[in-house]
Amino acid sequence: MARFRNKNKKAFVKPTGKKKQPSVDHITGDKIPKSFVFSRGKLPGPLKQLELDLRKLMLPYTALKLKEKKRNNLKDFLNVAGPMGVTHFLILSKTETAPYLRVARTPQGPTLAFKIHEYSLAVDVAQSQLRPRCPQDLFKNSPLIVLSGFGTGDQHLKLTTIMFQNIFPAIDVNTVKLSTCQRIVLLHYNKDTKLVDFRHYSIRLQPVGVSRRLRKFVRNHQVPDLRSLQDVSDFVTKAGYGSESEADDEVATVTLASDLGRVNRASTKSAVKLQEIGPRMTLQLMKIEEGLCSGGVIFNEFGPVGDNKKQDNKKPEDQEDAEESESEDISADEGEGEEEED
Amino acid sequence: MGKEKQTLFDKASSSGDLKSIIQQHTLFFDKLIELIPAKFYVPSDDKKQWFQGLSKDEKALAKKESRENIKKARRERFDPNSKKTTLDLLKQNLEKEKSNEDSDDEETEVKPVMPGLEGDERSVTYEELRQRLRRKIEELQAGRNAGSSDQSKKKNEKSEKKGIEQKKRKRDLGSEGQKSASIDASKKVEEDIAEASKELAFSHVKIGNEEKHGKKKRKLSKFMELEKAQKIEEAKKDPEKGEMFAKKHSWKAATSRAAGIKIHDNPKLLKQSLQKKKKKQQKNVEKWNERIETTEKMKAERQQKRSENIAERSLQKKMRRIEKREKKLMRPGFEGRKEGYINQAVETGMRRPAL
Numbered sequence: 001m002a003r004f005r006n007k008n009k010k011a012f013v014k015p016t017g018k019k020k021q022p023s024v025d026h027i028t029g030d031k032i033p034k035s036f037v038f039s040r041g042k043l044p045g046p047l048k049q050l051e052l053d054l055r056k057l058m059l060p061y062t063a064l065k066l067k068e069k070k071r072n073n074l075k076d077f078l079n080v081a082g083p084m085g086v087t088h089f090l091i092l093s094k095t096e097t098a099p100y101l102r103v104a105r106t107p108q109g110p111t112l113a114f115k116i117h118e119y120s121l122a123v124d125v126a127q128s129q130l131r132p133r134c135p136q137d138l139f140k141n142s143p144l145i146v147l148s149g150f151g152t153g154d155q156h157l158k159l160t161t162i163m164f165q166n167i168f169p170a171i172d173v174n175t176v177k178l179s180t181c182q183r184i185v186l187l188h189y190n191k192d193t194k195l196v197d198f199r200h201y202s203i204r205l206q207p208v209g210v211s212r213r214l215r216k217f218v219r220n221h222q223v224p225d226l227r228s229l230q231d232v233s234d235f236v237t238k239a240g241y242g243s244e245s246e247a248d249d250e251v252a253t254v255t256l257a258s259d260l261g262r263v264n265r266a267s268t269k270s271a272v273k274l275q276e277i278g279p280r281m282t283l284q285l286m287k288i289e290e291g292l293c294s295g296g297v298i299f300n301e302f303g304p305v306g307d308n309k310k311q312d313n314k315k316p317e318d319q320e321d322a323e324e325s326e327s328e329d330i331s332a333d334e335g336e337g338e339e340e341e342d
Numbered sequence: 343m344g345k346e347k348q349t350l351f352d353k354a355s356s357s358g359d360l361k362s363i364i365q366q367h368t369l370f371f372d373k374l375i376e377l378i379p380a381k382f383y384v385p386s387d388d389k390k391q392w393f394q395g396l397s398k399d400e401k402a403l404a405k406k407e408s409r410e411n412i413k414k415a416r417r418e419r420f421d422p423n424s425k426k427t428t429l430d431l432l433k434q435n436l437e438k439e440k441s442n443e444d445s446d447d448e449e450t451e452v453k454p455v456m457p458g459l460e461g462d463e464r465s466v467t468y469e470e471l472r473q474r475l476r477r478k479i480e481e482l483q484a485g486r487n488a489g490s491s492d493q494s495k496k497k498n499e500k501s502e503k504k505g506i507e508q509k510k511r512k513r514d515l516g517s518e519g520q521k522s523a524s525i526d527a528s529k530k531v532e533e534d535i536a537e538a539s540k541e542l543a544f545s546h547v548k549i550g551n552e553e554k555h556g557k558k559k560r561k562l563s564k565f566m567e568l569e570k571a572q573k574i575e576e577a578k579k580d581p582e583k584g585e586m587f588a589k590k591h592s593w594k595a596a597t598s599r600a601a602g603i604k605i606h607d608n609p610k611l612l613k614q615s616l617q618k619k620k621k622k623q624q625k626n627v628e629k630w631n632e633r634i635e636t637t638e639k640m641k642a643e644r645q646q647k648r649s650e651n652i653a654e655r656s657l658q659k660k661m662r663r664i665e666k667r668e669k670k671l672m673r674p675g676f677e678g679r680k681e682g683y684i685n686q687a688v689e690t691g692m693r694r695p696a697l
Contacts (some may be wrong), residue, residue, distance in 0.1 A: 030548075031602070087602070107604070110596035147543040155593055161543050163600040170546035237471050290592055298592050 032169045034061045035088040036077060038068045043092060046121060047099055051092050053122045053279040057185070057200055058090070059139040061169070074293060081106050088167050089292070101283065103163060104292050111293050112163060114283040117195065122278045133275050135182075138202060142168045143183035150189045156288055156299040157189065160196075178205075178256065184274065194301075196285065200278030205256070208269040372429055380428040384435060422468065564616050571609040 037055045039047070055064055077089065091102040099119075104111040126132035145168050150157045164187060171181070181203060188197040207215065213235065217224055229235055256270055288299040375383060393401050418424050562570070578588040595605045606612055671679055 033602075105600055108608075109599040145545045149541050150543060151541055155597075159593075159597050159600055162597055165543065165546055166600060166602055168545055170548050172548040174549075237468065288596065290596060296592065298589070298596060 030170065031085070031087070032061055033087040033167055034085055035090060035167065036063060036066060036081065036086050037090040037092075038066055038077065039092040040074075041093050043094055043099075046119075047092060047094060049121045049123070050099075050119055050279055054090060054092075056122070056139060057143070057278055058167075059142075061142060078106065078292070091293070100286070101281075102293065103167075105163070105166075106292065108291060110159065110163070110298075111289040111291070112160060113286045113289070114196070115286050116281055116283055118282040120280040125276055125278065125280060129276070132277075133202060133204070134277065135202075138182055138277075141180040141182060143185045143200070144168070144171070144181055145185045145187070147187045148189070149191065150187075156285065159288060159299075160285060183277075194284060196283040198279075198281040198283055199276065200280075201274040202277050204273040204275060205270045206273055208271050375428050375432070378428055380431045383428050384431045564612065564619060567606050568609060568612040568616060571607050571612050574607055575609055 035058050037051060037058060039051055043051065055062055055066070080086075081089075087106050089102070089104045089106060091104065093100050093102070097115075099116045101114045101116055102111055103114070126134075145164055147161050147164060150161050152158065168185075184201050184203055186197070186199040186201065188199075189195075190197070213224065216222075224235060226232070226235060254270060254272060256268070284301070285299075286301050287297050290296045290298055393404060396404060574591065578584050578591070580587070591607070595607060598605055668679070
């Protein structure tokens with residue numbers, strides 16, 4: 001009846017189905033590597049922020065809102081990782097001396113333990129910039145990775161390169177779109193100090209030889225302010241002072257194969273500009289273990305003799321390791337389960 | 343207009359110079375011609391578009407050509423450099439005719455003062471502006487190159503080089519970069535780049551040709567894998583080369599695991615998985631036998647029931663027939679069918695019913 005109107009009428013909300021992430025890349029047919037970023041033990045404030053920053057970095061193939069409880073241990077994570085197809089773990093932990101970052105490959109893989117000497121958060125980096133930049137779809141695609149200074153000689157360095165190369169999915173030359181390559185992670189190894197610099201940039205392409213006004217106009221399609229000009233031709237041909245970075249070397253420009261956005265046209269020169277986003281870290285490779293935070297140590301920064309010396313510093317580390325080695329037998333079972341389902 | 347002519351005549355008569363009169367007339371007419379678009383004034387040689395006799399493809403081609411011509415003409419109209427006013431086209435046509443008729447004579451025409459000179463002036467200033475801009479940029483470049491320190495330059499080049507390498511890899515693996523070897527600075531840049539690129543590694547790139555020719559790796563059965571793993575363990579324990587072998591093996595295993603290849607080298611785990619497989623197999627066998635049993639049982643049951651039902655039915659049929667027959671003899675006062683004499687029953691030794 002019209003008189004009795006139901007005031008609590010709720011609009012019909014169609015339940016939005018969560019997009020299932022593909023575990024196999026439908027273009028190349030390879031498995032897409034996924035990761036979990038979590039912490040072991042209680043972390044102080046800035047380190048928690050670093051953990052969130054690392055999670056954002058690993059998007060889209062990571063669990064952004066991973067909830068970890070105090071009572072979860074490594075075994076639980078392993079149990080969940082199997083069915084979800086997670087291949088890498090990034091584990092943050094803190095000891096008295098310094099925070100540690102461990103990069104491990106899930107079923108049985110090697111673990112690389114890095115000591116974080118210095119780090120800055122993404123917020124700090126953005127605050128230090130005059131014009132911080134974060135377009136909307138910056139984190140929709142995985143970043144590219146560049147490793148420099150690692151060389152091809154030392155085994156532990158080779159292992160590190162391979163490890164990092166496999167954390168991010170491979171790009172298919174035939175089907176990749178230029179607009180999907182928007183971020184880049186840079187790892188630079190300094191042979192003298194044995195430190196690894198970790199940087200995270202966003203890529204931007206700007207056409208070369210076009211005045212700033214024109215570029216902005218084409219991009220925004222906003223009516224420009226012509227108050228001070230006599231004629232439209234002044235707007236187009238005004239010889240503005242090129243910005244310092246405009247007059248770049250020939251080397252920094254590339255010729256695009258296709259159009260990118262409104263401004264860059266195919267087969268015209270464009271300059272590649274990198275702007276830093278995301279955390280900055282200085283890492284030192286401490287040790288490499290055969291298993292997942294367990295197993296034999298195949299590489300140690302200070303050699304086999306130094307183990308005893310480092311006992312004092314790494315007591316909490318060892319305690320953690322002891323816990324995890326207990327769960328290793330049980331986790332090995334899970335590892336077996338992985339192997340069976342080859 | 344008549345009055346104008348009269349005044350001009352008056353002026354002419356006063357000055358007495360015929361040429362100047364003609365000059366003024368031509369100026370006036372030229373300005374008039376300028377106002378008329380060339381399409382209507384200049385006789386065009388182009389025949390009308392003849393599409394009818396052509397085949398389908400030819401028609402399409404011709405139409406495409408005509409469309410493109412239209413586009414080109416439109417662009418030319420708005421090009422500030424070209425001076426295709428009606429007057430110019432007219433002059434061109436005249437010149438063509440003249441060159442066709444008499445190629446020997448070179449007649450100098452009396453060209454009136456061209457109104458298009460203003461356009462020239464405009465284009466010159468445009469060019470000038472462009473050159474000025476270029477000069478300024480070069481100055482800035484030179485200033486920048488001289489002033490920047492080596493370190494910052496190296497950093498810049500490295501980051502730029504990386505960007506380029508990425509793009510190159512993505513699009514075109516074979517093409518070379520643009521090398522400008524004229525300036526010294528650029529040469530140095532090249533050297534730095536060459537040095538830096540020796541030590542760069544990038545994310546994996548799929549080209550797509552490799553997989554087709556790859557060998558198909560046979561999967562070893564678990565048992566064979568177990569044996570292999572046990573052998574490896576024994577080799578590790580070998581006193582002579584055991585340690586080295588163990589190290590080499592662990593590095594190899596770690597690198598391939600990091601790359602995503604699965605390595606089964608733990609005999610304990612392999613044994614466990616073998617056991618699991620066996621148990622699973624046994625369970626399956628049991629289940630299968632059970633299933634066969636049950637089917638057989640069900641089958642037997644059903645068959646039995648069926649035969650029972652059939653027998654029952656035939657019996658019932660008989661009984662019905664007897665009933666029908668007997669119904670006729672169940673008259674009141676009678677007990678049914680005659681069953682023989684009483685004595686007969688005595689003879690066989692049955693007890694005489696008491697009377």
